[in-house]
Amino acid sequence: MEADAAQKKRGVLFDVDGTLIDSSYFHALAWWQAFRREGLDIEMSAIHRRVGMGGDKLIQSLIPDCPRDMQEDLKSAHGAVFSTFWPTLRAFDSARDLLAACSDAGLAVGLASSAQDRDLEVSRHILDAGSSIDAWTSSNDADESKPAPDILEACLEKLGLNPEDVVFVGDAVWDVKAGAAIGVPVVALTCGGISEAELREAGAAEVYDNPRHLLEHLESSIIGKLAAGTLNP
Numbered sequence: 436m437e438a439d440a441a442q443k444k445r446g447v448l449f450d451v452d453g454t455l456i457d458s459s460y461f462h463a464l465a466w467w468q469a470f471r472r473e474g475l476d477i478e479m480s481a482i483h484r485r486v487g488m489g490g491d492k493l494i495q496s497l498i499p500d501c502p503r504d505m506q507e508d509l510k511s512a513h514g515a516v517f518s519t520f521w522p523t524l525r526a527f528d529s530a531r532d533l534l535a536a537c538s539d540a541g542l543a544v545g546l547a548s549s550a551q552d553r554d555l556e557v558s559r560h561i562l563d564a565g566s567s568i569d570a571w572t573s574s575n576d577a578d579e580s581k582p583a584p585d586i587l588e589a590c591l592e593k594l595g596l597n598p599e600d601v602v603f604v605g606d607a608v609w610d611v612k613a614g615a616a617i618g619v620p621v622v623a624l625t626c627g628g629i630s631e632a633e634l635r636e637a638g639a640a641e642v643y644d645n646p647r648h649l650l651e652h653l654e655s656s657i658i659g660k661l662a663a664g665t666l667n668p
Contacts, residue, residue, distance in 0.1 A: 443569065445661050446543030446596050448587060448619070450605035451550060453487065453627025455530040455646060456558050459606065460628065461520040462486045462513075466493065469512035473505060483628060487607025489549060489580015514551060521557050527626055529647035531564050536653055538567040540662040546571035547590040547603065549580055570594050582612035587619060602640075602658050602666075604649070611637040620657055620666075624649065 453459035463483040470477045477497055485493045490510045494501055501509075538544050544567055548555050552573045559571065570593035577585035587603060594601075603614040606627030614621035615638050623639035624646065625631055631642045640657055643649040653659050660666040 443541060443543035443594075444596075444600065445541075445664075446545060446569070446594050446601045447537045447658055447661070448545045448547040448590050448601055448603045449534070450487070450603070450607070450610050451546055451548040451555070451558050453606040454604060454610075454624055455526060455534075455546075455562060457525050457527055457626070458520075458558075459483070459486050461524065462517060465513045465517035465520070466509075468516045469509045470497075472512050473509060487581060487605070487609040487627070489574075489577075489583075492580055492582075514554075517554065524557065524561055526561050526563075527646045529645075529650045531562055531567075533646040533650045533653070534562070534564045534567040536650060537658065537662075538569075540653075540659070542658070542662050543569045543594045543596060545569060545590040545594050545601075547587050548572055549574050549577055549586045581607075582609040582616070584613045584616040584619075587613055587617060602661050604658075608633060608637040611639050622649065622657060 449455055452462060463479055463486050466482045467479050481497060485496055490513060494506050494509055534544055546568060548571060550573055552575065555573045570590060572586050572589045576589035579585045598617045598619045601619055602622055603619045604622045606624045607629055611621045611623060611634060620640040623634035623642045625642065626645040634642050649656065657666055
């Protein structure tokens with residue numbers, strides 16, 4: 436159940452994997468093992484570049500002619516392998532504090548995640564952010580995965596906000612593209628393994644190293660300006 440954010444007029448949406456939870460490389464490894472189970476030799480680096488896409492698009496970009504039944508087998512295998520890493524997953528330093536600081540600044544906080552429900556439940560438990568989170572999404576809330584903006588739109592709907600009311604924080608080029616598709620500025624973090632240059636080239640408004648780095652500069656960031664009502668549309 437999502438918390439009530441009705442009185443908050445502005446907000447921040449957060450991607451989860453690679454942004455708040457240190458999981459991007461575990462996802463890459465899980466996909467690599469899934470491909471290997473199907474006899475497919477895909478380079479790990481090629482997989483990592485695509486982490487943050489929806490699983491369907493990740494598969495299609497690496498294996499354009501992949502049969503539908505194999506796609507489903509790959510997604511199931513990825514989920515099964517990734518679940519073995521749950522005990523290893525950790526939140527990035529200051530991730531919980533960043534969420535709390537945004538909430539304390541009067542901003543609604545949404546987790547715009549396209550993870551499977553069970554993976555998101557694990558991530559929320561790891562974050563342990565309690566009432567700092569006003570709404571969240573999972574893969575069930577979007578018809579089309581990133582870089583399509585469906586998951587952002589779903590989170591906006593749950594928060595009762597419009598694109599001009601929010602900033603999105605993510606770690607992947609696909610996050611930046613999803614935000615751009617609906618006019619939401621994106622603060623990008625490099626802790627998911629994508630370089631500042633790539634994120635800026637994709638259109639990120641600001642780039643920080645990780646949640647702690649963003650928290651240290653929160654007041655001067657576009658999130659701070661949004662909270663103060665001074666962010667230019």
